[in-house]
Amino acid sequence: MCTPVRKKLLLAVLVLCFGVQTGLVYSDVRSVPLSEEALAGRELWQGYACQTCHQLYGQGGFLGPDLTHAASRVDSTRLVSLLRVGSGQMPPLGFSDEAAAAMAAFLREIDRPEIGRGQLRLGTPGEGAGAQAAFERAIEAAVASGEGGAAAEDLAEVAAGLAAFRIRPCSACHFPFRDSPVGAPDLSLVAGSLSPDSLERVLAEGRPLKGMPPPVPPLDAADRAAITAFLEFLGANREQLDAATRALAADRSLDWRALPWWEFP
Incomplete structure (x- = not known):
């Protein structure tokens, strides 16, 4: 039976764990320098509210796929097609060649395993499990x-x-x-x-x-x-x-x- 003392001890341990985790997460400051072209791509990402459906490093929506490491797995021709004519629930954005290149540069320059990983997915890494x-x-x-x-x-x-x-x-x-x-x-x-x-x-x-x-x-x-x-x-x-x-x-x-x-x- 869980006595009041044990309940308080358990609560204290949980609070301590939460505090340690918070310290580890928010003390991990990362600075990702971007080229001018990638900065233009980031402006497009923000301007088109891509984060509403897509995630980068765990931040964003869940309607579309996580794009943290999209540059490593999406062919450049397919990326241009997706940005221009859309696919499934993704609307056509009609990107110009310049805009598509900027978005590609942004996705390419944030695709750095040493910074972190994207959305948690089950399966053998690199092979796809779907x-x-x-x-x-x-x-x-x-x-x-x-x-x-x-x-x-x-x-x-x-x-x-x-x-x-x-x-x-x-x-x-x-x-x-x-x-x-x-x-x-x-x-x-x-x-x-x-x-x-x-x-x-x-x-x-x-x-x-x-x-x-x-x-x-x-x-x-x-x-x-x-x-x-x-x-x-x-x-x-x-x-x-x-x-x-x-x-x-x-x-x-x-x-x-x-x-x-x-x-x-």
Whole structure:
């Protein structure tokens, strides 16, 4: 039974722990020098209220992804696309080349592991633990191992199709091996449900009346051929790739000793 004395002792210990944590957090003063271009990017970040949805070093909203280390994981072409035409819930901002470069510089210069880490996420660092990351890794492994007995040149085109898919915000709407909540179809079934001409037209123009905008950046003939090969590969190996994706997504490891506990009060 917890006596009044023990309750007071427990409360005192909790207050002491809170005081120690507060001292550790607020005495860790960091000064991050930024270039003129990065300062311009910071002004854009503040002017567009990006922190409403996104976090930097634990500060900000939770609607969008944490952008503390975005420069290390987002391709520059995809970043420009996101800043111009948006993706999913992110609205189009219509950034100019200069503004996009400034934002990229800001994200690049704050992406410093020695300063701290972003939002706490479970999973193996550097590999991604979500379904989309597992989906991409499963395809990369299948291509590397020569899945389905395809010729080397065909697999090279599949890899090029995955690269073209990855640098565009396709994954904002399309989910691996299932229809998404916004109505975007399962891409592994697309090659079998559309004629070659219809698929070519969708890849070139999108389906605006059904909510799919034209691809950004636009797909040239080589890109369209590569993505067609990628979609056909998904359809031909759907069961194996779905199983591999599920296995990779379930294989999540977490080293509790490596977590920066004081950065997540």
